[in-house]
Amino acid sequence: MSAERADLGFFAVDPLRGETIAFTEPYVLIEGYYLVRDTQAIRRNEDVDQLKNRVVVGKGSAYDLFLTREMRHAQIVRAPTSPTVVQTFLEQDLEVAAGVKQQLEVDAARRRACACSTSASW
Numbered sequence: 001m002s003a004e005r006a007d008l009g010f011f012a013v014d015p016l017r018g019e020t021i022a023f024t025e026p027y028v029l030i031e032g033y034y035l036v037r038d039t040q041a042i043r044r045n046e047d048v049d050q051l052k053n054r055v056v057v058g059k060g061s062a063y064d065l066f067l068t069r070e071m072r073h074a075q076i077v078r079a080p081t082s083p084t085v086v087q088t089f090l091e092q093d094l095e096v097a098a099g100v101k102q103q104l105e106v107d108a109a110r111r112r113a114c115a116c117s118t119s120a121s122w
Contacts, residue, residue, distance in 0.1 A: 014065045032063045033101035035086065035108055040095060048096055049074045055096040056089050058082030063098050086111060 034055075036042045048055060051073045057064045059078040067076055074096070079088040082099055086107035089097035097104060 014062060015069070016065060031101055032066065032098060033104055035089065035097040035099075035104040036095065042096065053095040054092075055098050056085050056092070056094050057098045058085050061099065063100075067098060083107070 034042070034045075034048055042048060042053070049071050053074040054077050055067060055071065055074050056077040056079050057067055058081050061082050063082075064076070064078060077088065077092065077094060079085045082103065085097050085099050086104060088094070090111060
């Protein structure tokens with residue numbers, strides 16, 4: 001049982017979080033996306049969860065929780081924070097970055113060090 005106390009909070013809906021938090025209907029929907037290099041053969045969700053792939057995600061983010069629950073084959077690499085996902089993706093030469101589409105696009109454009117594109121959402 002959780003010892004934290006709050007009357008109101010804004011959290012991504014997640015089954016584990018739902019064990020100690022009562023959720024209302026969503027007030028906003030945010031899509032998770034993958035960022036891959038244009039040279040990768042990854043174009044669909046099914047292409048991501050492969051043994052050969054390493055997927056970087058922000059540690060503790062809603063996407064970390066989702067991918068930890070859903071990925072069966074790909075290795076999950078956790079960046080310290082969501083804003084450092086693209087940096088980690090580039091520095092470690094990983095196959096896939098995962099997170100909020102807008103943040104992935106902005107961070108990739110800012111770094112201009114890769115020819116990347118966002119791929120299918122989950």
